[in-house]
Amino acid sequence: MRTIRYQQIADDLRGRVAAGSYAAGRVLPSEAELSAEFDASRVTIRRALETLRDEGLVDARQGFGWFVAAAPLRQTLGQLVTIEGQMAESGVEPQRKIIEFAFVPAPGRVRAALKSDNVLRVKRINLADGEPFAVVTVWCPAELGQHLSRRDVERSPFYELLGIALGGATQTIGADSVTPADAALLGVPVGSPVLCCERLTKDTHGRPVLLSEHVFPAHRTEFVVDLPHAAASVAPSGLRLVE
Numbered sequence: 001m002r003t004i005r006y007q008q009i010a011d012d013l014r015g016r017v018a019a020g021s022y023a024a025g026r027v028l029p030s031e032a033e034l035s036a037e038f039d040a041s042r043v044t045i046r047r048a049l050e051t052l053r054d055e056g057l058v059d060a061r062q063g064f065g066w067f068v069a070a071a072p073l074r075q076t077l078g079q080l081v082t083i084e085g086q087m088a089e090s091g092v093e094p095q096r097k098i099i100e101f102a103f104v105p106a107p108g109r110v111r112a113a114l115k116s117d118n119v120l121r122v123k124r125i126n127l128a129d130g131e132p133f134a135v136v137t138v139w140c141p142a143e144l145g146q147h148l149s150r151r152d153v154e155r156s157p158f159y160e161l162l163g164i165a166l167g168g169a170t171q172t173i174g175a176d177s178v179t180p181a182d183a184a185l186l187g188v189p190v191g192s193p194v195l196c197c198e199r200l201t202k203d204t205h206g207r208p209v210l211l212s213e214h215v216f217p218a219h220r221t222e223f224v225v226d227l228p229h230a231a232a233s234v235a236p237s238g239l240r241l242v243e
Contacts (some may be wrong), residue, residue, distance in 0.1 A: 006051065009038050009040060010051040013048065013049075017058075022068045024070035025068060025133070026067060027188050028058065031046060031066070057069055064188060072220055073087065075223050076223075085157075094127070097124060097154075098150055099123050099185070100121065100122065100123035104121050105119075118142040119140060119141060119145075121137065122139075123136070123138075124153070132187055133216065133221070134214050134216050135182045135186060136214050138153075139212070145162075159201075162209060165203060166209070171200075172197065172199075173195060176194055176195075177193060178194045192217065194215050194218055195216045195218055198211070
């Protein structure tokens with residue numbers, strides 16, 4: 001029997017997913033690009049993609065287009081832990097790729113947060129099973145990072161490298177559109193939605209020691225917070241709104 005064109009295209013794309021050419025969470029070429037590649041109409045391409053969506057192989061999200069379906073990477077808020085540690089516990093292999101390591105004068109907002117004129121700035125890509133899922137920039141006072149090397153921060157989290165006791169952190173999460181530079185690193189369309197997290201970590205004396213900025217593609221990321229029911233009390237709860 002003659003195979004309908006959209007089925008042929010669906011078969012081809014299904015094979016690419018099965019072979020790992022398109023990894024879990026990877027954003028697919030746009031409908032226009034696939035239309036040109038297969039010399040087919042946008043209607044035919046969309047029908048093929050909808051067939052794969054019905055099979056649970058791909059999904060679509062406003063701002064991203066089509067991507068290979070994957071369970072979102074969940075991060076639990078409520079304790080001071082690393083992203084990599086949480087991923088490893090869930091069976092996902094974490095990796096990091098350093099793209100910048102430099103001692104620089106602190107920008108205004110970093111200087112105000114860390115109370116330091118000179119800082120170590122490290123920018124990296126975090127990967128999950130080989131696919132980028134976060135662009136992370138970390139600043140620490142130069143005197144705390146002077147003993148560190150590029151290799152150190154590629155292998156271990158800052159929390160393990162500073163050699164000081166940490167007291168806690170304040171984390172702020174907001175929504176934004178990805179910049180062209182971060183879009184290229186994450187493999188997502190320019191202007192697509194991202195979750196931006198800024199974390200200020202302090203030592204046990206209340207001194208700020210790390211400022212970090214995390215950019216996550218919104219289609220792959222979930223934040224989970226436990227909100228236990230507590231009896232009425234004058235004591236503040238663990239989760240509170242900070243202006």
